[in-house]
Amino acid sequence: MEKHETSVVEALHSAIRSAGLRLTLPRRAICRVLAANSEGFLTVAQILESVEQSAGQIDSSTAYRTLDELARIGLVHHIHFGNQPGKWHLTLDNDHQHLVCETCQKTTLVPLTEIAPMFNHFRDTYQFHTNLHHFAILGHCEDCKPRYPHDA
């Protein structure tokens, strides 16, 4: 495991403990998988598959319940692209946002500094507090663009 990965796992562990939750084997496994994909969006199916390879099978209900708990204490968020299953990602690295291609799912990272002015505008003008973690922007990348004439 990479160094950065390890420190992310440790941060998750201590956040779980601080929240008064128990650090069980399924939870450790899920943390490890999330940390190994800290830039990505994972479905529950992908998480289960990945956990199975590294730590043996866990039940999907356990995964859903664990992810809900992690969301409750603010470690993860989930988002839906189109009609696909929900995708989960860590909220620790919140110095960027995601531009997600609806066709090929390619994700481009944008530094938060480039879009913060807009969020500040929403806050000041509309008293609206943007959820930076839920805020994935959908559209199309250059390659996939031509097929979708209706988009910007």
Add this chain to the structure above:
Amino acid sequence: MEKHETSVVEALHSAIRSAGLRLTLPRRAICRVLAANSEGFLTVAQILESVEQSAGQIDSSTAYRTLDELARIGLVHHIHFGNQPGKWHLTLDNDHQHLVCETCQKTTLVPLTEIAPMFNHFRDTYQFHTNLHHFAILGHCEDCKPRYPHDA
């Protein structure tokens, strides 16, 4: 029916015809419901209920198939908030965007002119073509904010 509503319905009808699709009774009913809620996001369940009141029952599979067709020709889009059922909305009025409160669902409209600079930035810098219709921004309104310390 209001005047603006009527003209929206007519626009939808002619777009359907132009696309080579047939203008059936269920499709007319769905167009009417969408036009009557042109600022909103409707679930299939809400559409079915509303259609039932105005034009009699239609099957949910018909609604899903019709909405998929309308999406294909660019008249509607759908989006998921959290784990809720997908919500559909018209794309005709695309001069604004939506700030949606994740807690109470309150929606604030933002003129496109206020956020266009950011989309242009995405296009110029990242070759990313934002889908203006999918682009609903999640967060919390002033009233619901305090319960969610993790958000911006």
Add this chain to the structure above:
DNA sequence: ATCCGTGCAAATACTTTGCATTTAC
């Protein structure tokens, strides 16, 4: 008359829930 669209029923996909057992603390 043709073929697209509909309704019905069944299937599928995703997620949630109840409960007895196991495990972390």
Add this chain to the structure above:
DNA sequence: GTAAATGCAAAGTATTTGCACGGAT
């Protein structure tokens, strides 16, 4: 030891699909 978390099984929602019939063009 105690309460929380897990696994299993079943249920609940949301959505999709196959097919025979009916309606729009």
